[in-house]
Amino acid sequence: MRLFVDGLTVIDSTYLCPSRGLLGESWIVDVELQGELNDEGMVFDFSHVKKTIKASLDLHIDHKLIVPMLSPAANVEQQSEEVVTLSCESGTGAIYVQSPLSAYALLPLASIDDDSLARYLEEMLLKLLPENVKGLTVNLRHETEEKPFYHYTHGLKLHDGNCQRIAHGHRSRIGIWVDGVPKPELEAAWAKRWHDIYLGSEDDLVSSSDTPFASNKGIEDSLCFAYSASQGDFFIAVPKAQTEIVDCESTVECLSDYICRQLSEEFPEKSIKVRAYEGVEKGAITERTVD
Numbered sequence: 464m465r466l467f468v469d470g471l472t473v474i475d476s477t478y479l480c481p482s483r484g485l486l487g488e489s490w491i492v493d494v495e496l497q498g499e500l501n502d503e504g505m506v507f508d509f510s511h512v513k514k515t516i517k518a519s520l521d522l523h524i525d526h527k528l529i530v531p532m533l534s535p536a537a538n539v540e541q542q543s544e545e546v547v548t549l550s551c552e553s554g555t556g557a558i559y560v561q562s563p564l565s566a567y568a569l570l571p572l573a574s575i576d577d578d579s580l581a582r583y584l585e586e587m588l589l590k591l592l593p594e595n596v597k598g599l600t601v602n603l604r605h606e607t608e609e610k611p612f613y614h615y616t617h618g619l620k621l622h623d624g625n626c627q628r629i630a631h632g633h634r635s636r637i638g639i640w641v642d643g644v645p646k647p648e649l650e651a652a653w654a655k656r657w658h659d660i661y662l663g664s665e666d667d668l669v670s671s672s673d674t675p676f677a678s679n680k681g682i683e684d685s686l687c688f689a690y691s692a693s694q695g696d697f698f699i700a701v702p703k704a705q706t707e708i709v710d711c712e713s714t715v716e717c718l719s720d721y722i723c724r725q726l727s728e729e730f731p732e733k734s735i736k737v738r739a740y741e742g743v744e745k746g747a748i749t750e751r752t753v754d
């Protein structure tokens with residue numbers, strides 16, 4: 464017997480890609496369980512499927528920086544029991560991160576893609592399921608709607624949960640209307656501008672000398688951001704060309720307002736509406752009207 468749950472949860476994380484650097488991603492998770500019926504006539508109660516699998520994904524993968532430990536490009540050093548540093552000479556420049564250990568998912572994989580991550584999750588999650596469940600298939604998918612989107616990585620220092628982690632991210636669609644008319648060309652322009660971007664707040668920008676990376680290779684071509692939050696101290700250095708400094712926090716409300724403000728400057732006589740997503744099926748709307 465096979466049991467399925469589509470769209471069980473969404474993983475919003477960032478992974479290290481040796482060629483493209485830090486990639487914010489949102490994976491919609493579908494699962495299929497293969498097994499025998501238990502005394503209740505079920506393979507596994509849906510509510511337990513949801514709780515068990517979501518809890519494990521939240522603990523081990525969601526809102527983390529996912530690092531393929533078997534890639535020669537990923538250098539991970541444990542500074543103390545709690546603090547870990549990542550260095551990577553990526554195709555887009557040098558990347559350095561220092562965070563609490565809990566902000567990383569250090570996986571025994573050579574690279575991260577939908578397939579390798581799904582196979583890893585199958586192995587990890589099957590161990591949590593009852594004995595009558597003999598197999599598990601995980602399918603990781605993305606939104607299919609044909610709309611421009613960007614991959615962004617960020618951290619919310621003021622968030623009291625896991626969004627404070629300095630390198631987690633999302634794959635996010637963007638909708639723009641000018642005087643009520645949809646503008647696919649502006650949506651595409653923002654998707655291009657924020658393609659594989661790190662969004663750092665102006666308030667968190669620091670000199671490299673105020674980070675543990677001061678003398679690291681390629682640091683002169685990087686921008687550094689740092690802050691302390693309830694989970695610990697966070698530092699990141701990202702290639703300048705892959706970074707945009709925003710004059711606000713990077714909550715989706717502030718980002719949609721930021722995009723709207725920039726468009727209002729570009730089109731001062733026009734009414735603007737921005738619908739910015741944070742991952743899948745959620746986000747914020749900002750509207751500026753002119754009389």
Ligand SMILES: Nc1nc2c(c(=O)[nH]1)N=C([C@H](O)[C@H](O)COP(=O)(O)OP(=O)(O)OP(=O)(O)O)CN2
Pocket residue numbers: 472473475521525526619626631713714715716741742
């Ligand atoms: N109003 C807002 N709320 C939150 C924002 C935000 O910008 N505006 N941002 C975040 C985080 O950045 C986070 O990455 C969002 O992830 P989300 O999946 O929604 O968070 P949860 O893990 O709590 O939700 P689940 O989907 O149940 O995993 C948080 N909030």
